[in-house]
Amino acid sequence: MKSxxxxxxxxxxxxxxxAQDENEYRETDRTALxxxxxxxxxxxxxxxxxxxxxxxxxxxxxxxxxxxxxxIKYDSDSLHRIILNxxxxxxxxxxxxxxxxxxxxxxxxxxxxxxxxxxxxxxxxGYTRQNGSVDRSTHAWCAAFxxxxxxxxDPTWDADNISRGRYSEPLRTNYFQISPSDFIHSHMPFDPxxxxxxxxISYNDFxxxxxxxxxxxxxxxxxxxxxxxxxxxxxxxxxxxxxxIEKNGTPDAKVNTKLSQLKMxxxxxYQDKDSVMYNGAIADYNAAIKLxxxxxxxxxxxFKPSKTGSEVQAxxxxxxxxxxxxxSKLEEVNQSKAILTLNASGVENALDTLSAHFKEQKVxxxxxxxSAKEK
Numbered sequence: 001m002k003s004x005x006x007x008x009x010x011x012x013x014x015x016x017x018x019a020q021d022e023n024e025y026r027e028t029d030r031t032a033l034x035x036x037x038x039x040x041x042x043x044x045x046x047x048x049x050x051x052x053x054x055x056x057x058x059x060x061x062x063x064x065x066x067x068x069x070x071x072i073k074y075d076s077d078s079l080h081r082i083i084l085n086x087x088x089x090x091x092x093x094x095x096x097x098x099x100x101x102x103x104x105x106x107x108x109x110x111x112x113x114x115x116x117x118x119x120x121x122x123x124x125x126g127y128t129r130q131n132g133s134v135d136r137s138t139h140a141w142c143a144a145f146x147x148x149x150x151x152x153x154d155p156t157w158d159a160d161n162i163s164r165g166r167y168s169e170p171l172r173t174n175y176f177q178i179s180p181s182d183f184i185h186s187h188m189p190f191d192p193x194x195x196x197x198x199x200x201i202s203y204n205d206f207x208x209x210x211x212x213x214x215x216x217x218x219x220x221x222x223x224x225x226x227x228x229x230x231x232x233x234x235x236x237x238x239x240x241x242x243x244x245i246e247k248n249g250t251p252d253a254k255v256n257t258k259l260s261q262l263k264m265x266x267x268x269x270y271q272d273k274d275s276v277m278y279n280g281a282i283a284d285y286n287a288a289i290k291l292x293x294x295x296x297x298x299x300x301x302x303f304k305p306s307k308t309g310s311e312v313q314a315x316x317x318x319x320x321x322x323x324x325x326x327x328s329k330l331e332e333v334n335q336s337k338a339i340l341t342l343n344a345s346g347v348e349n350a351l352d353t354l355s356a357h358f359k360e361q362k363v364x365x366x367x368x369x370x371s372a373k374e375k
Contacts, residue, residue, distance in 0.1 A: 025062045028054070029171045032063035033070055040071065043092060043109065047116035057119060057146050058177075061153070064113045065176050068106060069155040069162040075100035088112070088123075106156040107140040120145035120230075124152075126189035127254050134207050138254055141175075141187060143194060150196040150226070152183040185211045190258040191241045192248045193229060196222055202249030235269045238262050270338035277329040278342050284326035285347060288319045289354055295319075295361065316365065319358060326351055 031053055039045045046067065054060045072095055088108050095105035107123045114121035121144040128135045141154040154175035162171055180196035184206070192200040199213040200220055229237060242262050245255060295315055298307070330344045330351075 025059070025066075025171070028059045028062045029066050032066040035067060040067075041096065043096070043112040043116055047113050050113065050117045060117050061114065061119060061144050061146055061177070064110060064117065065153055065155055065158075065173070066162060066171060068110045068113070069158045069173070071099060072106055072109065072155075072159065073100050074102065074106075074156060074159050076102065103140040103156040106159065107142050110142050110153065110155050114142070114144055122194065124187075124189045124191075124194045125258065126187060126194075128187050129206065129209065130186065132209065134252075138258075139187070143196065146177065150180060151177040152180060152187065152196070153177060154187070181213065190245060190255055192220070192244050193222060193225055193241075196226075198222065200248065203251055203255055204249045207252065235266065238266045238269070242266070267339055270336060271340060274333050274336045274338055274342050277332045278344065278347070281326040281329035281333070281344070281347055284322045284329065285351060285354070288322035288326070291315055291319050291322070292354065292358060292361070299361075299364075312365065316362065323351060323355055323358070 032050075035046065035049050039049050046064075050060050050063050054063055075098075091101075091105050091108040092112055095101035095109060101109075104123075111121045111123045121142055123140060123142055125138065125140050127137070128139045139156075141152060141156070143150055143152050145151075152175075157175045158173050161173060184195055184197065184201055188201070188203065188206040189195055195201060197213060198219055198221070199215055199217050200222075201211050201213070205211065229240065232240070242259060245251065245259055245262075251259065295312070298304075298312075326347070330348055333342055333344045336342070
């Protein structure tokens, strides 16, 4: 009987603590919901209002969360508006205009306002577990760095709890500023780095409902890893994500789909890089051949109009640099990590031909200078 009383006391204390947390934001919530409609057309306008009315990061993120959850209505009809790798800006502007969207819209708007309010934040993609089973569809939520800690936020799942029509004080939010160790019970990010845990949970354990951290598993310094991640360019972000996902246990169909998307993004970057190098090599070749043909014309005109020896030598030096630059670019193309690669043999053959003729003219110019000195 004594143990039962202790459990009941803890349960009551938990409810009271939650109510105290919500009461802390009573004025913040009211201010957030009172933003004039004329100042909510863009995330810049909303962030400007937030920054004007709040100094503390915890109140900024609360105001952003409440506004998004209250003003964007979940609408499954918006799913057809979401396309693979759609531009984040479009996800934001479309939902702000319609005041409707799905999880990608909620997360993108929340994240963008955070960023423009001076908060470190991320949009996180993954899947969820509810009522003892894993959801079939994927999901998106957010993280923000508040009071020197990472917390997690799911405005989509609180959209039904907060609305202007049912505004009460204090507002009740279930997925606002949740600790990573609690959030992992229901949300599994595709990339383990966004679990924000020292001992990440595998996909297999999450799917089985085993979300207790195993301190005997390898330690992961997510704090330093996040700092490094933020400074990486897209290619290395994708490469790192693929590596972490493949190491986090056997992926299911949803995770495999995300892996395929990431690898496609990597392939596109590699192909774009190859295309830039290939086109750059062609541009170098064209510039070199133009200079070379100009010299041939100059020679055929009996070296008229007159040029100094240094001017002619500068032309030869430029041709040589352009040929070298083109070869260097083609070497990168030939060493490409892309699955579909460009065939550089045609340009290489053209460079070989130009180089042979160029060497002949270099010999001629050397002999011509020698004979000129003798005369």
